[in-house]
Amino acid sequence: MRVRDPLADESLTSVFTELGLSQEICAQLGALWGKSRKVGGGQINLLVSHLLDTAAVAGQLWDFYLPQQTKRLLNHISDGQGRRFFMWLCAVHDCGKACPAFQSVDAEGAALVRAAGLTWVDRRLRRKRWRHDKAGGKLLHAVLGAEWDGKHTEWVWPLVAGHHRAFPSKAVLGSVEATGEHQGRGGWPTVQRALLDVVTRVMGYEHLRQVQPHVVPSRAEQLTLSALIVMADWIASDSRPGRFTGIDAIADVSPAGAKRRASAAVKSLRLRGGWGPLEEPPAEDLVRHRFGDRSRPFQKTLVDVVRQMPEPGLVLVEAPMGEGKTKGALAGAEVMAARFGSDGVFIGMPTQATSDPIYSQVCRWVAGFDEELVAQVALLHGKKMFHPEWKELWSARDGSPDAPFEGVDCDEFGMEDTYGLGGAVVSERSGPALWFLGRNRGLLTAFAVGTIDQLLFAATRTRHVMLRFAGLAGKVVILDEVHAADVYMSQFLTEALRWLGQARVPVILLSATLPPPQRRALVDAYLHGALPQEDVPLDHIPTPEGYPSITAAYAVEGRAAYICRSTGTWRRSQQVEVQWLEDVSDEGDVVADRVRREVTDGGVALVILNKVDRAQSVYQHLEASFPSQVHLLHGRLCAAHRAERTSACVATLGPGAQRPERMIIVATQVAEQSFDVDADLLVTDLAPIDLLLQRIGRLHRHEGIWRPEHLRRPRVLVTGAVPSASPLRVHPASEAIYGRYLLLRTAALVEEAVETTRKATSELKAGDGGWLIPAQVPELVAAGYGDDALCVPGIRDEEHKAYQEWREQEQNRAAAAEPFLLARRDEWSKPTLEGLHFTGISAREEQDLQALVRDGQSSLEAVIVRRVSGGYTALSGEPIGVHAEATEYAREAVLGGLTRLPAQLTEAARELAPLDGWRDDPWLRHFPAMVLEEDGWAHLGDYRVGYDSELGLIVRKTN
Structure with missing residues (x-):
């Protein structure tokens, strides 16, 4: 196959001559417009100019942005012609603009097209029914269908038809508009084919048959490619001076000129990838090398397991609170990236508040590779403007994340930026890649930290979902606290894992521990995506024998394979005494009175309650007794107060801090996870066992802390319930949040621990009762979520009824998520993206998307x-x-x-x-x-x- 360098020509004249185009066709190609004067920087931009600009941007993306994994994919698809093939895909994205439905939209442009001999009947055009993206899909389907093997035509045309937000069904190709005046009759088919031939020749191919791919990529890989086409289009639509201002004369359109324009534009946008080709780190203590701390046994085992994986896969890490899971995961991610071609990481945290300290940690970690990479670390949540490091990096002089990005064509006809997809105003300051500041684009940075919602959004049938998914596909994905996902959120989590598995994206999941059914569901989801057939049996998923544990799952030669390792924890387990504190009132006066007595002689108490009003009331009671020594923390604080109080608590009670004689924190669930404080005493409302254990993770958390004599043994008082009542009384807010069944099972486990504490005390063996933490964590979680009846008087009798109600509610909640999933169950066998957005979801603003993936009102x-x-x-x-x-x-x-x-x-x-x-x-x-x-x-x-x-x-x- 004879090929030449793409975009090597200084003019189109030789290309027109080689193709034998008539003067009439050349004139018509020179009349077709791609951007009106309004969005072309004050001058019409010819369609062929925009197509070449987009191809040139694609070349720059290949050179400076695409992960090695994506380059390998494109080379695999095209028999080693990855860069050229990618440029061609991007070049043909707007070929559908060569039709009457589009060319008639702008009066000035329409007059030029008609003058060149291409006409239409205005009264027959219903423009909003036939957009240029659909027209492009129709055109490619027809032309490629005559040149290519049908299986390749079928996966390529949806990439063009879906480059404006959504993928249509194939039925659109046979619609009235697709076969009528909208698509074009008379001389239109000839000029449409000529446009494709010109672009194909400029990309270095002799004819369209040479472009035919050799391999059909997976559906998930197609989704990634579609996003990259959108990305190239958006960049090439920037019509500001010095970028892609309009060219309205065909004699001025130059393939080589498009290449020069793209190079300058990408440079000014500071667009770059992450690591690039990364060498696998030597087999040394990688955690100490990157963070200065000697590896703990679990961290070393995690890195060793990752080194043994022959293919990308899912690594499930279960380790106690404070074990150093994040540092271990980052070390593992570096090894994965080097071995499998990932260019960065995404870290998903349960909340905005837990994302902030991880962002700071990732910035320091990334700086260890290259200081300039810090500018590629994005913080993805709505309150990032309060993070001091983010504010310093993203200076106001560079514009805001929502500043105008002129020329992006996201309406029906590519006329204006109706969605406000902002870019940024470029300053002279050397700094971050500003293009990534815009909405829908932050996840495309090489390194990103945000809430887990960012990943869940990528599993929804929403517009521009391809951009979200592509932002994950070139990275190692790390998700922390995955146990916090309820049954509704888990539908989106497992859906995302299926797509990530199919795209061969390495994933690391972190949790204190997981109920066995949840562990299996996560591994199943990833492997069913990674394996070619969905019905491959996975019954032999191993169960860890110890704790902490690492389970790796991956597909090799069409079969599932596993590595399962357990190791010891770096710190000794401690016996935690467990007691009941009966109180279900909103006033919380019983709780306040008990805490008051416990800290009269000093000490640090952490009180975690499940309702804001209850927390506010307890705070008021305690503040009256201990002015300025009580701190209130909950989700209804304004951003400034919450940030200040969280920071103050961690600074005062974190590792190595100078602790006060007395301090009380009254909080809601915001203190449940990623809140690095050490308490002498924990008082907590009843919650499901895994969350209760998370709260206990704040108790006697650090070594070498001086504690008052009466608080030297870790002790938890469980409130929010009245176990002496029959039936068990639970605070209504707790039942509304967690459901009665899981609270009953947790109450049974608490009652057993209370009995062992009482027995140990009566036998003068104080400290021997309760729970051994963290050693007993897996056992307790398995019991709390297991099927065996927990035979505790007062609880046993109603457990079965509560279970039936809970199971029905869980099934209903899981079913409620299904209509919003990116692919429904009956669609997983589809080989292409065709129809992916049939009955799609219009949610676009972040609060609406959050409501979508979290089963609640926005x-x-x-x-x-x-x-x-x-x-x-x-x-x-x-x-x-x-x-x-x-x-x-x-x-x-x-x-x-x-x-x-x-x-x-x-x-x-x-x-x-x-x-x-x-x-x-x-x-x-x-x-x-x-x-x-x-x-x-x-x-x-x-x-x-x-x-x-x-x-x-x-x-x-x-x-």
Whole structure:
């Protein structure tokens, strides 16, 4: 096969001559427009110019951005012609614009096309029914169908038909519009074919038959390629001066010129990948090499297991709290990346708050490879503007994540940026790759830290899902605290793992421990994606014999294979005494009284309650007795207060800190995980056993801590329930969150531990009762989620009924997620992306997506401000003017009032909007304001809402 270098020609004249195109066809190609004057930088951009620009960008992406894994895929598909084939795919993405439905949209462009002899009947065009992406799919299906093997035509045309958000079904190819005036008759088919032939020749192929792939990629790999086409298109649509301004004369269109424009544009956007080709680190203590700490036994075992894996796979890590799972996972990810061609990592955490410290850690880790790579570490959550390291890196001088990115064509006809997909204003400062600041694009950075939601979004049937998935496909994916996913979220998690398995993406899952059914479901999902047939039996998944444990699962030669290792923990297990503290009141006076007595002579107590109102009440009781020694932490604090208090607690009670004589933290579930504090005493509401053990992970967490005599043995008081009542009474908020069945089983385990504590005390063997933590963690979790009846009086009788209700609820919740999954069960055998978005979901804003993957109403956030005479102030009291026109100086103070509203306020809060003075602010214009009147209250529906500097958000029903 004779090929030449893509984009080598300085003009199109020789290409036209080689193809034997008539002057009429050349004139028509020179009239077809791709960007109107409005979005072409003040000048029409010819269609052939935009196609060559996009191909040139693709070449730059190959050279400076694509992971080795993706390059290997493209080379595999095209028999070693990966770069050229990728450029061709990107070049033909907008071929559908060569049809009347598109060319008639802009009056100026339409007149030029008609003057060249290409016509249509206006009254027959229903333009919104036939967009250029669908037209391109139709054109490729027809032309390639005559040149290629059908199996290759079938997977390529959806990439073009779906490059604007969604993949249509094949039925669109036979629609009235596809066969009528919309697609084009008369001379249109000839010029459409000529356009494809020109682009193909410029890419260095002699004819379309030479382009035919050799291998059909998997559906997940096709999804990745589709996103890269979108990425190239978006970059080539930037019509600002110095980028891709319009070229309206065919004589000025130059393949080599497109190459020069693309090189300059990618350089100015600071677009680059991550590690690039990475050498496998030597077999030494990798954790010590990267972090300075000697490897713990579990960390060394994890790295050893990863080195033994012959193929990408899933590694499931179960280890106690504080064992160093994150550092071990990062070390394992480095080995995986070197072996399998990944270019970076994504780390998914359970919450925004837990993402922040990991972001800082990843920045330091990445800097160990190359200081410049720190600019490629993205923090992906809505409050990143409060993170000091992120603020320093993403300077305001570089624009905001939502600044205009002109020329991106995301409406029906590629006319304007109706979705506000922002890029950034480029400054002269050497800094991060600004293109990644935009919405839908942050996950495409080489290194990303965010909530697990970012991964769950990639498993939804939503627009632009291909960009989210591609952002994962070139990385090692690390997910922490995976046990926190409930049955609804787990549907999206397992769906994502199926796609990642099919795309051969290495995955590391971290958890304190997992119930056996959940462990099996996660491994099953990945392997069913990785294996060619879905019905491969996986019954022999090994069960770890010890704790901590590492289980690796991967596909090799069409079969599932496993490595399972267990090792010892780095610190000794300790006996935790367990006691009941009966109290189910919202006031929590019993809890407050007991804590007051426990710390009268000093000590640190952590109180974790399941309801904000209950936590606020307990805080008030205790603060009255111990002024300034009690700290309240929950999800209804404004962003500034929550960040300040979390940081203060960790600084005071973290490892090596100078501890106060007395301190009490009253918190909700925000203190359940990734909260590195050490408490002498834990008081906690009843929760499912795995979450209860997570809370116990804060108890006597660090070694070498001096503790008061009466708190030297770790002790947990379980409240939020009345076990002496028959039936068992549980706080209603706890039942609403977790369901009664799991709480019953946990209560039974607590009761058994309480009995062993009582027995040990009566036999003068204090410290021998309760639970041995962490040694007993797997055993307790398996019992809490197992099928065996827990025979405890008062609980046994209602367990079966509660189980039936729980199982029905779980089945219903799992079924409720299915319509939103990226691929339904009956679609997994499909070989292409055709029809993927049939009955797709319109959710696009992050809060709507969060509601989608977390089975709830969208939880809104609002910026709280105060109305004063003469204007407004920030929640902190900072004056912000008559119209709230916050200056850049005051913006941070205003955003400090960002507060998540409880679910009961969601509907009423939808009426809130940004204040007038925020409309041009790059950050504030995206947040609704909740204005507290001069009396300190706002009215939302049937509620009065206020904010107390100590208690946080206060919600009162008005009737």
